[in-house]
Structures are given as C-alpha cells and as structure tokens.
Amino acid sequence: MAVGLSVYFLARPHYPTANSCSTAPSKRQPLSQSFLGAGALSQLVQNVTRLPRTVLPRHYDVRLLPILEKGNFTVLGRVSIDIQCLQSTDRIVLHSSDIQVDLKSVQVIERGADKTLSIERIDYETVAEFLVIRLNVGQQQGKAILAKGSNYTVSMNFVANLTETSAGFFRSVYMEDGVERYMAVSQMEPTDARRVFPCFDEPNMKAIFTVTLGRHRDMMALSNMPLINTTQIDGMDNFYWDHFAPSLLMSTYLVAFAVANFTKIEADVAHGNWKFNIYVRTSAISQAQYAKDIGPKTQAFYEDYFQVPFPLPKQDMMAIPSAFVGAMENWGLLTFGESVLLYDEDVSSLDDRQTVVELVTHELAHQWFGNLVTMDWWTELWLKEGFTSYVECLGADFVDPSLERLQQFVTSGLQAVMRLDALESSHPISVLVNHPDEIGELFDDISYKKGAAITRMLASFIGDKSFRDGLTNYLRIHQYGNAVQDDLWNAFDKQAKVDQVFLPIKVETIMDAWTAKMGFPVITVQRDYKSRNISVTQKRFLIRKSNSSTADTTVYLWWVPLTYTTDFQTIGSTWLADNQTSKNLTLEFEVEDNQWIIFNVDETGYYRVNYDAHNWKLIGQQLMTNHTAISVINRAQIMNDALNLARAGLLDYETPLNLTEYLEREEEFLPWESTLTALSYLNSMMQRTPGYGLLKNYVMKILMPLYNSLGFVHRSTDSHLTGKLRRKVVERCCSLGHKNCVTQAIESYSQWMADPGNTTIVPSVLKGVVACTAIRHGGELEWNFAFKRFRESNVASEKATLLSSLTCTQESWILARLLEMCLNPAVGFRTQDALDVIKTLAENPIGRFMTFNFVREKWTEMTKIFNSIHSLAHVFESVTKSFNTDMELKELSDFVGKNKELLVNAMTRSTQQSIDRVRSNVSWMRLNYRQVVNWLQQNNPATSQQSST
Numbered sequence: 001m002a003v004g005l006s007v008y009f010l011a012r013p014h015y016p017t018a019n020s021c022s023t024a025p026s027k028r029q030p031l032s033q034s035f036l037g038a039g040a041l042s043q044l045v046q047n048v049t050r051l052p053r054t055v056l057p058r059h060y061d062v063r064l065l066p067i068l069e070k071g072n073f074t075v076l077g078r079v080s081i082d083i084q085c086l087q088s089t090d091r092i093v094l095h096s097s098d099i100q101v102d103l104k105s106v107q108v109i110e111r112g113a114d115k116t117l118s119i120e121r122i123d124y125e126t127v128a129e130f131l132v133i134r135l136n137v138g139q140q141q142g143k144a145i146l147a148k149g150s151n152y153t154v155s156m157n158f159v160a161n162l163t164e165t166s167a168g169f170f171r172s173v174y175m176e177d178g179v180e181r182y183m184a185v186s187q188m189e190p191t192d193a194r195r196v197f198p199c200f201d202e203p204n205m206k207a208i209f210t211v212t213l214g215r216h217r218d219m220m221a222l223s224n225m226p227l228i229n230t231t232q233i234d235g236m237d238n239f240y241w242d243h244f245a246p247s248l249l250m251s252t253y254l255v256a257f258a259v260a261n262f263t264k265i266e267a268d269v270a271h272g273n274w275k276f277n278i279y280v281r282t283s284a285i286s287q288a289q290y291a292k293d294i295g296p297k298t299q300a301f302y303e304d305y306f307q308v309p310f311p312l313p314k315q316d317m318m319a320i321p322s323a324f325v326g327a328m329e330n331w332g333l334l335t336f337g338e339s340v341l342l343y344d345e346d347v348s349s350l351d352d353r354q355t356v357v358e359l360v361t362h363e364l365a366h367q368w369f370g371n372l373v374t375m376d377w378w379t380e381l382w383l384k385e386g387f388t389s390y391v392e393c394l395g396a397d398f399v400d401p402s403l404e405r406l407q408q409f410v411t412s413g414l415q416a417v418m419r420l421d422a423l424e425s426s427h428p429i430s431v432l433v434n435h436p437d438e439i440g441e442l443f444d445d446i447s448y449k450k451g452a453a454i455t456r457m458l459a460s461f462i463g464d465k466s467f468r469d470g471l472t473n474y475l476r477i478h479q480y481g482n483a484v485q486d487d488l489w490n491a492f493d494k495q496a497k498v499d500q501v502f503l504p505i506k507v508e509t510i511m512d513a514w515t516a517k518m519g520f521p522v523i524t525v526q527r528d529y530k531s532r533n534i535s536v537t538q539k540r541f542l543i544r545k546s547n548s549s550t551a552d553t554t555v556y557l558w559w560v561p562l563t564y565t566t567d568f569q570t571i572g573s574t575w576l577a578d579n580q581t582s583k584n585l586t587l588e589f590e591v592e593d594n595q596w597i598i599f600n601v602d603e604t605g606y607y608r609v610n611y612d613a614h615n616w617k618l619i620g621q622q623l624m625t626n627h628t629a630i631s632v633i634n635r636a637q638i639m640n641d642a643l644n645l646a647r648a649g650l651l652d653y654e655t656p657l658n659l660t661e662y663l664e665r666e667e668e669f670l671p672w673e674s675t676l677t678a679l680s681y682l683n684s685m686m687q688r689t690p691g692y693g694l695l696k697n698y699v700m701k702i703l704m705p706l707y708n709s710l711g712f713v714h715r716s717t718d719s720h721l722t723g724k725l726r727r728k729v730v731e732r733c734c735s736l737g738h739k740n741c742v743t744q745a746i747e748s749y750s751q752w753m754a755d756p757g758n759t760t761i762v763p764s765v766l767k768g769v770v771a772c773t774a775i776r777h778g779g780e781l782e783w784n785f786a787f788k789r790f791r792e793s794n795v796a797s798e799k800a801t802l803l804s805s806l807t808c809t810q811e812s813w814i815l816a817r818l819l820e821m822c823l824n825p826a827v828g829f830r831t832q833d834a835l836d837v838i839k840t841l842a843e844n845p846i847g848r849f850m851t852f853n854f855v856r857e858k859w860t861e862m863t864k865i866f867n868s869i870h871s872l873a874h875v876f877e878s879v880t881k882s883f884n885t886d887m888e889l890k891e892l893s894d895f896v897g898k899n900k901e902l903l904v905n906a907m908t909r910s911t912q913q914s915i916d917r918v919r920s921n922v923s924w925m926r927l928n929y930r931q932v933v934n935w936l937q938q939n940n941p942a943t944s945q946q947s948s949t
C-alpha cells in the first residue's frame with residue numbers, strides 16, 4: 001500500500017547531511033541524581049532544553065497518515081503552525097525528535113503580507129530535541145527578520161516513526177479471530193508529541209489544533225475533537241482523510257490520534273451538551289458495559305462538583321489491546337490499557353472493577369485538573385497528578401459508593417507512600433526539572449500519593465465547602481491557561497477567608513513546607529498524668545537513619561494541623577508551627593487519667609503519632625474491650641503507626657504486638673489491610689529463620705475467627721470491602737498452609753481443570769488465590785493448565801491474574817523454565833508481562849535465589865531486552881528486597897562492585913538504595929529478631945517448645 005504513497009502525499013524527504021535528525025539522539029548522561037540536590041545542574045540544562053519564548057504557536061494544522069503495514073510502519077505528515085512573534089528574532093526554534101523533516105518543504109510565510117521568507121539553514125539540536133530554522137538576513141545583516149507583533153506561518157512535510165514502544169504515535173498489535181491486526185494510537189505525555197510532529201512541546205505553549213487523519217476504508221480515525229467530514233485521498237483507492245473540528249486552547253501533551261478497526265459503543269447521556277462513546281475491538285464489546293455506565297455519570301458529577309461545564313462536544317474512552325499499561329487523559333479522547341477499562345462480570349475480580357473505577361474517575365478528573373487548567377511546567381506535575389489522585393476518590397465515591405474509595409485511600413495511598421517517604425533517599429513533591437529524563441522520573445508515588453495525601457489534609461483543615469468553592473474559583477480564573485501551585489493555594493486562601501475558616505497563617509505558607517521538603521513528621525504526645533499537661537513534639541520520621549548523614553541543611557519542621565479526640569464525638573484541633581519542635585497543649589476539653597487520647601482523627605494529617613507508654617496501654621485496653629469505640633480509619637492508623645514506629649526503633653515491639661491481639665475480633669477491611677501490610681515486613685524478614693513457625697502460628701491464630709466467619713466462598717450479598725477482606729484472609733491462610741484453606745483451593749481448581757469453560761466454579765474474586773495455591777501444592781499439570789488459560793483468555797485482567805499465579809510453583813525446574821521463557825521472544829510474553837513475572841518470582845521464597853542468580857547471569861541480555869532502565873531498577877529492587885544476612889549483603893555488594901558498567905548510570909541511585917535497604921534489614925535482624933521471637937513464644941504457648949534460635 002505504501003508504494004507510490006509519497007507521490008501524492010509529499011516528496012520523499014531530503015535527509016540533511018550535517019546534524020542529521022535521522023540519527024537517534026546521542027546517549028546523554030541520565031540526570032537521575034537530580035533529586036539529590038542537583039538544582040544547579042538542572043538550572044544548567046534549563047538553558048539547553050527550554051524553548052526561547054520569542055515566538056508562540058497559536059494554531060496547528062496537523063495532517064498525518066499512519067502506515068499500518070508490516071515492514072513499513074511510518075507516519076507521513078504535514079504540519080502548518082501559525083505563530084506570533086513576541087520578541088524580534090532571526091530564527092524559529094521548536095521541538096522535533098526522531099522525525100525526518102523534508103527540509104526542502106519547510107516554508108515560513110508572513111501572514112497578512114503573504115510574503116515567503118527565505119531560509120538560511122535548518123539545524124537539528126539533537127540533545128535538546130530542537131529544530132532550528134534560521135532565516136536569511138541577507139542584506140539586512142544584524143537585523144531581526146521576524147518582527148515583534150507580526151504573525152507568521154511555518155509549515156513542513158515529514159516522516160515520523162510508528163513506533164513499537166508506547167511513546168509518540170505507536171502501533172499496537174493484537175489478535176482477533178485468529179488474525180494479527182494493527183492499530184495506531186498516540187501517547188504524548190510528557191514529551192513525546194515532538195516525536196510525532198514538529199511542535200512547541202511545552203505545557204504552557206497552548207494553541208488550537210486542527211487535525212486531519214488518513215485511514216483505510218476499514219478503519220476509523222479518532223482525535224480530541226469530533227469528526228466534521230471525510231474526503232477521499234487523491235490517488236489512493238480505499239483511503240480517506242478524516243477532518244476533525246478545531247480544538248480549544250490546549251497543550252501539546254494532550255493531543256491524541258488513533259486509527260483502528262474498532263467498534264463504537266454509545267453511552268446514554270441525559271442531556272445534549274456532550275456525547276460519550278467507548279471504542280473497543282469488536283470481540284471485547286461485552287466487557288465495555290461497566291465503563292459505558294460509569295463514564296458519563298462521572299463526567300456529569302465533575303461538572304457539578306467543579307461547577308464548570310465540560311467544554312468539548314464529545315468524550316471518547318478507548319481500550320488499547322496491547323503494549324499499553326495504565327491510562328491517559330487526552331482531552332476528549334481518553335486511552336486505557338484493556339485490563340484497566342474492560343470488565344467482565346464472570347471472569348474479572350472485585351479488584352478489577354475497582355481498578356476500572358479508579359482509572360476512569362482519575363482520567364476524567366484531569367479533564368478539568370490538567371486539561372482545562374494546566375501546570376505551567378513539569379516541576380508542578382504533582383499539581384495535576386496529586387490533586388487528581390485525591391479528587392478521583394470523590395468521583396469514585398459518587399459513581400460507586402460501595403467501593404468506599406475515599407476510605408481505602410488511607411491504606412492504598414497515604415500509608416503506602418509513607419513507607420517510601422520515610423526513607424532518607426525520598427524526594428520533595430516539588431522538584432526542579434528540565435530534561436525529559438528528569439520529567440519522566442517525576443511520575444512516582446510521591447507526586448501521586450503524597451500529592452493526594454496533602455490535598456486530603458488541606459481539604460480537611462479548610463473544610464469541604466471552602467475546598468470545593470476554592471477549586472471552582474481556581475478553575476474559572478485559569479481556564480484555558482496555566483497555573484502554578486501558589487495560584488491554587490491563593491484560591492483556597494481567599495475562599496477560606498470568605499468562609500471565615502480559622503487558619504494560623506496563609507494556605508500557601510502551610511502547604512509550602514509539605515511540597516518543598518521531603519518526608520513527614522512523627523508527632524510524639526507525652527501526657528503528664530499528674531499535672532494533666534500534654535506536650536507534643538514534631539520530628540522527621542525516618543525508618544532508618546544512616547550513619548553517613550549528608551550535608552542536608554533543610555530544617556525538617558512543618559505546619560502540622562493537629563486533631564485529637566477521646567470519644568470520636570468531640571474533636572479538638574490546633575496547629576504546630578514550622579518553627580516549633582514542641583508545644584504544651586491546652587486541650588479544648590477535659591481528659592481523665594484513665595481515658596485514652598488519640599491524635600490525627602481519621603488520619604487526615606500526613607504524619608505518624610507516638611504516645612507515652614500509658615496512653616498506648618489505654619488505647620490497647622479500649623481495642624481489647626470494645627474496638628468499635630475507635631473509628632475504623634483510626635484503628636488502621638494505630639496499627640500501622642505502631643508497627644512502623646517499632647520498625648524505626650521509636651517504640652518497643654511489644655507495644656504493637658500486644659495491640660495485634662485485638663484483631664481476633666476485628667471484622668473490618670481497613671485495619672486488617674493496614675496491619676497485614678505492616679506485618680509483611682516481619683514476614684519477609686523472618687521467612688527463612690527458625691522463628692518463622694511461631695510467627696505463622698500467631699498470625700494464623702488471629703486470622704482464624706475471621707476465616708471461620710467469612711468462609712471460603714463468596715456471597716453475593718457481601719459488600720465490596722467484605723469481599724476484599726475475604727480474599728485477603730483466604731490468601732493469607734492458604735499461603736500460611738492452613739489445611740482447610742489449601743484443600744478447598746485445590747478442590748476448586750481441579751473442578752475447574754475438569755470443566756475449563758465453566759466460569760462459575762472458581763469465583764473470579766478468588767481466582768488468583770485458588771490458582772496460586774493449587775499450583776504451589778501441585779505439579780506440571782496444574783501449571784500447564786493456568787498457562788493455557790492465560791494464553792487463551794480474551795480478558796486482559798484475567799490474563800494478569802493467571803500470569804501471576806504461574807510464579808507460585810515450588811518446583812525448581814518449572815521455576816527455571818518460567819524464567820527462561822521470560823527472555824524467549826518465541827513465548828510471546830509482552831515485555832511488561834516478563835518483567836512482572838520476574839518481579840513476582842523474586843517474592844517466592846524458593847524462587848528468590850534462583851531469580852537473583854538468573855538476574856546476575858543474564859544481566860547483559862536483560863538490559864538489551866528491557867530497554868527501560870526504570871523497570872530494571874524495579875526488578876533489582878524486588879529481587880534484593882528481603883535479603884537480610886551479612887552474607888547476602890556481601891553477595892549483593894560484590895555483584896554491584898563487579899558490574900559497575902552493567903548497572904548502567906541511571907540505576908546508580910536505585911542500586912544504592914537496594915544496598916541501603918539490605919543494610920537496614922541486617923540491622924533490623926540484629927536489633928529486633930530476638931525481641932519478636934520472645935514475644936511470640938510468650939504469646940503462643942502451644943508452640944513455645946519449638947526451637948527458635
């Protein structure tokens with residue numbers, strides 16, 4: 001099909017000889033050290049990576065024809081950009097990378113005067129990813145050619161790549177009806193629009209985009225705006241141009257294109273302001289019903305919540321079959337990996353449904369937060385990602401309240417990121433970034449989850465009304481423009497004043513410390529039971545303080561909103577200032593000596609709390625006598641704080657271990673989730689020690705009442721969280737080897753093996769644990785069955801569950817075969833699948849050392865196959881995470897020492913983190929192992945005779 005294409009479309013590009021754009025950018029030194037105080041370096045690269053603001057784009061006409069043909073995957077393109085000159089200059093500098101521009105086609109016209117300007121030369125600055133068009137100054141030596149205030153149009157033809165990776169305009173390959181099919185779709189964020197068409201690829205250079213996409217008769221094309229009309233492509237039978245309506249003012253990273261043979265599903269929308277459609281491959285239509293249901297509802301909710309209408313005439317959600325993980329908020333054309341948009345009631349699990357809700361509500365919230373008002377620069381990425389990660393919970397609570405999403409944020413968001421943020425090697429939310437490598441690194445839990453956690457804290461101290469109205473004002477003031485975090489703080493500050501909310505100082509000052517400093521405080525509450533005096537102190541919480549403290553001069557103190565209660569009826573509140581290490585509290589109410597006091601009500605504050613021994617005892621007594629007197633979230637908070645305080649050496653292990661005894665009566669998901677996550681550290685430290693038997697018996701003992709009351713089988717009347725809790729309990733019991741649990745799992749799996757087409761035998765919520773247990777206790781047959789189902793399944797989320805169960809085998813040879821399969825292209829694992837398998841295998845106690853050996857042996861090969869350093873860093877982290885002996889530390893250091901060049905530059909920080917983590921594990925064992933074992937012996941009389949040394 002491509003033969004002769006260039007004739008009608010554009011002349012074959014003339015490849016430049018010097019500074020050729022067709023060569024890949026030279027290998028740069030990755031700037032992964034940037035978080036470690038490389039501000040100066042960042043400043044340096046700013047000059048080479050930011051565009052001059054001499055001209056600004058106003059309108060783009062982009063025309064692209066993706067060639068979906070094996071052996072010839074390219075994109076033929078033409079772009080014409082209307083620019084306005086803000087400051088006289090002799091050149092136009094814009095972004096372009098891995099694009100072959102037809103240099104002869106480049107034209108600059110002065111609009112109005114209809115004058116074509118002569119071009120002196122065109123250069124590619126490959127490191128900066130710039131295309132520089134210098135205009136001919138001729139006789140007017142020294143004079144600027146582009147005059148301030150005048151308007152020009154720059155246009156050119158080019159050929160871009162239809163890449164294999166999911167960056168830029170890429171191809172997705174999938175099977176349908178036994179046939180291999182191709183589609184083309186784009187992913188621009190953060191800095192890949194420049195790989196699709198030459199453009200001013202910075203978030204604050206907003207413009208209007210008019211898009212035209214070429215496609216075969218059998219395909220459909222989609223972009224941000226609705227289709228206006230279709231014309232035939234001259235000289236090409238069966239090929240058409242789809243012309244789309246001009247967009248609103250928007251950033252390049254939100255532009256989207258797709259060409260695919262998909263089916264459209266129209267959702268019902270109550271009003272006529274916008275249409276809402278879902279696009280999927282035809283054989284997946286039935287799985288799109290849930291997304292179709294919640295999509296428009298969520299969008300309508302946000303219109304109401306933000307009090308700003310969705311401004312586009314249509315919204316599309318598209319499921320990409322392969323090579324795409326996660327989701328992207330392109331304005332008017334959201335893209336999702338299939339496993340996070342599609343949901344099949346029969347085969348997908350509860351968590352799968354939750355994932356769909358999370359991603360749909362997240363990307364839709366971005367339509368306001370990010371798309372309508374955009375961060376000024378990537379340094380403020382958290383402003384859209386963190387904020388959205390909080391607001392999505394409000395959307396989810398509206399569209400599917402049964403998920404209790406906001407409540408779950410406490411464990412999955414706040415407590416999860418605290419684990420990371422308690423490391424000395426964490427980083428602040430706001431980081432100065434310039435280079436694309438640095439920008440990419442910002443999409444991490446700190447931006448998302450810490451960003452969301454401090455937003456939740458803010459919403460709590462200014463109150464829901466001021467939060468909501470402040471947001472509306474912010475969106476209305478900055479719509480179609482860009483903003484920095486201070487703009488948002490100011491909007492809240494103004495609203496809080498209007499609403500007469502008491503604040504000790506401006507919102508901006510309170511929040512700045514939370515975004516500019518890494519980490520968070522532990523608040524220690526010390527009660528003097530004689531004088532009834534209460535003092536609180538703040539200090540940065542670190543899971544382990546290294547000996548080699550760096551020259552960090554930051555003062556780790558924050559503005560801390562304190563809340564406290566003794567009965568969950570009356571809540572007191574006060575502030576700790578960012579210059580106060582300690583303060584004596586005057587409480588708003590009396591507290592009896594024998595009454596507990598709990599701080600950080602419902603864990604809305606981003607900090608941990610420690611108490612004097614007596615108050616811990618009082619809390620423990622309350623939990624033992626009537627735990628429901630303490631809120632569910634605070635039960636989760638107390639368990640999580642206490643176990644982590646002990647891990648950090650700030651509390652004796654006896655305190656949290658005593659607290660766990662109350663769990664025999666706990667029936668709520670959150671406290672269990674929070675405790676089991678914190679206990680999993682003990683599990684991974686002790687798994688290969690003689691004391692593990694004691695730990696196993698103890699955990700089983702506290703789990704038993706719940707296992708007995710919930711049972712193994714899912715009931716349709718269960719709430720979402722009960723379902724999740726059962727899965728958690730069953731998973732734990734089966735993995736601890738509980739007889740009844742294991743037998744039921746094996747039984748259920750063998751019934752499924754006998755009747756593979758029957759989806760009702762294994763309830764989808766338990767499919768993971770059933771398959772994993774049967775494979776763990778089974779052999780080749782069980783393994784082969786799961787592998788076959790994995791290959792045949794049409795449902796992406798089921799595939800992921802089965803893939804993970806393959807790593808549960810205890811047969812070394814099957815493990816070895818699986819490892820080998822990961823690197824064998826003929827097996828057909830997607831790169832992401834192979835990485836997931838290796839990471840999960842590393843968590844299998846038998847698999848761990850095989851995996852470590854495998855990774856050591858195949859490192860060179862792996863660096864070639866898995867070209868993303870980021871993913872390899874995660875593999876390395878998983879494999880070494882639970883090492884805790886001097887011997888293992890030595891093996892790790894030896895490998896790192898010997899393979900400096902193999903561990904590629906960008907991994908220096910993460911390998912160092914791995915070594916640090918192992919060091920801290922070794923020291924944990926030295927300091928705490930005996931203490932924990934002693935406690936377990938005393939509290940587990942039945943097994944206390946066992947050897948545990």
Ligand code: BES
Pocket residue numbers: 189190325326327328329358359362363366385443448
């Ligand atoms: N804007 C991001 C997608 C993205 C991530 C683009 C990283 C470029 C680099 C999108 O809004 C997002 O955050 N997606 C998440 C899911 C979300 C629910 C946390 C994802 O893809 O994992």
Ligand code: ZN
Pocket residue numbers: 362366384385388
């Ligand atoms: Zn996002």
